[in-house]
Amino acid sequence: MKRLLPALLFLGIFFFLPLARILTLGLNPGSFVILGGSFAPRLFEVLRFTFFQAFASTLLTLIVGLPLAFLFARYDFPLKPALRTLTAIPFMLPTVVVAAGFNALLGPRGWLNLGLASLDLPPVQFVGTFQAILVAHVFYNTIIVIRVVGAAWASLDPRLGQAARSLGASPAQVFLRVTLPLLRPSIFAASLLVFLFDFTSYGVILLLGGPKFSTLEVEIYIQAMHMLNLPAAALLSLVQLLCTLAFSVLYSRYVTRLAAPVKPVEQTLKRPRTLAEHLFIFSLSSFLFLFFFLPLLALPIRSVSRLEPERGQRVQVGPALTTDYYTEVFVNRRGSIFYVPPIEAARNSLVYAGLTVAFSLALGFPAALALSRPGRLARWVDPLLMLPLGASAVTLGLGYILTFNRPLLIFSSSLLTSPLLIPLAHATIALPFVVRNLQAALATIPNRYREAATVLGANPFQVWLHVDWPILSRAVVSASAFAFTVSLGEFGAASLLARPEYPTLPTAIFRFLSQPGGLNYGQAMAMATLLMLLTGLFIWLIEHERVAGEL
Amino acid sequence: MKHFLPILFLFSVLLAACSPAAPTDASYPSYPSSAPSRALTVMTHDSFSSSEDVIAQFEQENNVKLTFLKSGDTGAALNKAILSREAPLADVFFGVDNTFLSRALQADIFEPYNSPLLAQIPAEFKIDPQNRALPVDFGDVCINYDKAWFVGKNLPVPASLDDLLDPEYNGLLVVENPATSSPGLAFLLATIAKYGDPGYLDFWKVLRANGVVVVDGWETAYYANFSASSGQGPQPMVVSYASSPAAEVIFASQPLTESPTASILDGCFRQVEFVGILKGTPNRDLAEKFVDFMLSVPFQQDVPLQMFVYPVNPAAQLPNEFIQHAQTAPIPASLPVEQIAANREKWIEAWTQAVLR
Numbered sequence: 087m088k089r090l091l092p093a094l095l096f097l098g099i100f101f102f103l104p105l106a107r108i109l110t111l112g113l114n115p116g117s118f119v120i121l122g123g124s125f126a127p128r129l130f131e132v133l134r135f136t137f138f139q140a141f142a143s144t145l146l147t148l149i150v151g152l153p154l155a156f157l158f159a160r161y162d163f164p165l166k167p168a169l170r171t172l173t174a175i176p177f178m179l180p181t182v183v184v185a186a187g188f189n190a191l192l193g194p195r196g197w198l199n200l201g202l203a204s205l206d207l208p209p210v211q212f213v214g215t216f217q218a219i220l221v222a223h224v225f226y227n228t229i230i231v232i233r234v235v236g237a238a239w240a241s242l243d244p245r246l247g248q249a250a251r252s253l254g255a256s257p258a259q260v261f262l263r264v265t266l267p268l269l270r271p272s273i274f275a276a277s278l279l280v281f282l283f284d285f286t287s288y289g290v291i292l293l294l295g296g297p298k299f300s301t302l303e304v305e306i307y308i309q310a311m312h313m314l315n316l317p318a319a320a321l322l323s324l325v326q327l328l329c330t331l332a333f334s335v336l337y338s339r340y341v342t343r344l345a346a347p348v349k350p351v352e353q354t355l356k357r358p359r360t361l362a363e364h365l366f367i368f369s370l371s372s373f374l375f376l377f378f379f380l381p382l383l384a385l386p387i388r389s390v391s392r393l394e395p396e397r398g399q400r401v402q403v404g405p406a407l408t409t410d411y412y413t414e415v416f417v418n419r420r421g422s423i424f425y426v427p428p429i430e431a432a433r434n435s436l437v438y439a440g441l442t443v444a445f446s447l448a449l450g451f452p453a454a455l456a457l458s459r460p461g462r463l464a465r466w467v468d469p470l471l472m473l474p475l476g477a478s479a480v481t482l483g484l485g486y487i488l489t490f491n492r493p494l495l496i497f498s499s500s501l502l503t504s505p506l507l508i509p510l511a512h513a514t515i516a517l518p519f520v521v522r523n524l525q526a527a528l529a530t531i532p533n534r535y536r537e538a539a540t541v542l543g544a545n546p547f548q549v550w551l552h553v554d555w556p557i558l559s560r561a562v563v564s565a566s567a568f569a570f571t572v573s574l575g576e577f578g579a580a581s582l583l584a585r586p587e588y589p590t591l592p593t594a595i596f597r598f599l600s601q602p603g604g605l606n607y608g609q610a611m612a613m614a615t616l617l618m619l620l621t622g623l624f625i626w627l628i629e630h631e632r633v634a635g636e637l
Numbered sequence: 638m639k640h641f642l643p644i645l646f647l648f649s650v651l652l653a654a655c656s657p658a659a660p661t662d663a664s665y666p667s668y669p670s671s672a673p674s675r676a677l678t679v680m681t682h683d684s685f686s687s688s689e690d691v692i693a694q695f696e697q698e699n700n701v702k703l704t705f706l707k708s709g710d711t712g713a714a715l716n717k718a719i720l721s722r723e724a725p726l727a728d729v730f731f732g733v734d735n736t737f738l739s740r741a742l743q744a745d746i747f748e749p750y751n752s753p754l755l756a757q758i759p760a761e762f763k764i765d766p767q768n769r770a771l772p773v774d775f776g777d778v779c780i781n782y783d784k785a786w787f788v789g790k791n792l793p794v795p796a797s798l799d800d801l802l803d804p805e806y807n808g809l810l811v812v813e814n815p816a817t818s819s820p821g822l823a824f825l826l827a828t829i830a831k832y833g834d835p836g837y838l839d840f841w842k843v844l845r846a847n848g849v850v851v852v853d854g855w856e857t858a859y860y861a862n863f864s865a866s867s868g869q870g871p872q873p874m875v876v877s878y879a880s881s882p883a884a885e886v887i888f889a890s891q892p893l894t895e896s897p898t899a900s901i902l903d904g905c906f907r908q909v910e911f912v913g914i915l916k917g918t919p920n921r922d923l924a925e926k927f928v929d930f931m932l933s934v935p936f937q938q939d940v941p942l943q944m945f946v947y948p949v950n951p952a953a954q955l956p957n958e959f960i961q962h963a964q965t966a967p968i969p970a971s972l973p974v975e976q977i978a979a980n981r982e983k984w985i986e987a988w989t990q991a992v993l994r
Contacts, residue, residue, distance in 0.1 A: 185861070186860070186861070193861060194862075194871040195869050195870055195871060213861070292817060296852060297816070297817070297852065297853055297993055298993055304817075307817070308816045310712075310716065311709075311710070312712050312817060312985075313981065314716065314737070388867075392890045392891070411890075421689050422686045422688065422943060423686070423687055423688065423689045423692050424707075484716060484717075487720045487721050488720050488721070491721040491726055596683070599860065600856065601884055601888065602859060602866065602877065602884040602888065603884050603887065604867045604890040605889065607866065607867035608867065608890060
């Protein structure tokens, strides 16, 4: 219990308290009146669509992610670190930027449709369709499957499968009877995370699905921010939260029964040998490259090309190369007091991300340890730790305003105006990832290892250092990478809480995109490219450190 | 492997150490002798901007340090002000517009202030008779069109909202969803002002049949769908601001003598932005001075190039780019703020049923 206390206390202050404040303010007896009339069928329709798109997206993400998880967990091949890094980049890009990428590729005037038009073929409509929502969700969330399932797969002893093979099982039988059952906890963990992300999807629905589609989160946003109808927003938030809770409870009931301790091994990577293996790796990496790289490619290209055609003539001139947008982001041309050099925005982003990693690991590690021992406590607390993923960012942001606009407990002044609130808010979102990642890994450590070490005279810290840590390090790396990316890409809380003097890269991108003009658009693309490069570099560094240590 | 955590931690500590000011430093100036004696906090939305020298001038004249709290878009910032009214985070709030004004007044977050500078402001902008909210700037939400596109197709530019229903303009207009976008709502209000309720729904039904494209917000409409922006989308007409053509010139990648876009001046909705002194401020005297300053010529002249809106004070001179490339609507549409507040949800819901479902 005392291991859980820091995490629970933290969530209590930075999640449950703000949420309770906003819900009690919004929910009064009168607010249930709006349930009648046209609201109920509308709510039903929104719920139906929210569930439907989340299920479909999760399924697709698993289909795409599992082979990739296998690829990264089992094989060593050229360009692997680069490709691994590539899969992490979408997760932290603001939706506006990703939408711009998809538009450049598949939009009405995108490369695909320009190509089709030149062949006299009918254009393909992508943006504004249901498929666009699914594709974007897969694009964003495949990394969750790759990392969570991949971490489990990498520590799975290949000799189990080899033993089954030598006993006469076919590869398919090995997969279905040995590998899959052992991976099930991590697959469920990944699915739940992906599902919750899709379930609370907001930007993708608005920007790529268009106004015809509406999820609970979109409705909450509209009610809270445009109608200023807090009761309706609170009611919808409650529905969303209850759904999240139901899923988390189902998950933890089920998954604790599944966890099977496995003897972990240090080195499971192998180089491809057979032609089939080479083909498998080649085709998967090509798919990965095309799917993740092409939509992202538009951003750096746009950031160095001037697309404005010559005025007065409609003939498309070839885009001219320019570095103007990069030099311009360093110039405060209008003398605005809010101008912040991109280098500072980048540093703010990195500081927030680093602090988020530190907070969420410090809180998540003991919590995961406590939760990895099955028991009644774990079953009750476990779903609670998942809740931040299902909470509406808008509702939580408003709750923060109510809660932290005055001195609270140990904080002498109003925390709301402190830049520290951003990494704290990010840590509540990152915590479920960290706990899930670590918990799935901890579940694979047989307890008798620890007992043996204790019997042999190791103190608890030594047990942790020599038994848990070597096995956990993979999960810690992937948990940190998650916390890092969650913080870098998060925009909702940052925009509501950020002080203008401490903008993050995503908020800086939005600032450029909110005004007309070729220069603004180019600078937004330049900033997005910087964000991509910077985060790519950091993810690569984090993982490189790990790979270097292993070899 | 075992080094990565310490390294990451060290790195974030180092980064934090070299960031400009530790969070707590802001409220405790380290050099009290030369530091301003007082502080004033202004809560505003993300689009607020001002020139460094203009703000510095106010700070020096009044020996005060100004802090701006940006709090999301207009709706988000207003929400923040309303939710924190028991313990206000700021002394002054700027940025509530006429579509949200009634909510702010109902929530009673402002103290009345009869600024002497109000005498210089035309009566049409002074919407709150009790002067709890004082007008600062205005902007017209209008349809922008791609000049070159219409010349290339040899098609006349639509002169009015009625013209948009003409089949030759099928699929040429992109608008923002009024439920998620402030210019989208303004354009919906313009149609309500022109055709009345429920007449506007008939207009929209025909417009829908004529292939109007609806997207979530201004960024998508302008950068992904509009043909004259860098996004080079398929629609040559977009709901934007009457000042956007000037912005296209100012923010052009290459110097331009003529704006690639212009506004259709029929069916424009005028948005007026207000400032107010937040109830319970301990700095009422400074807050009054800042409000006066916002209405005075130096700040008003700075408004166009920083926020791309027009000053309400007629004494303020417009920049050349605005005079040459931007226009204001001669007869902008407007609706009483009480009527907007009372019907906002109903109108948006009816619009959603008519246009999206």
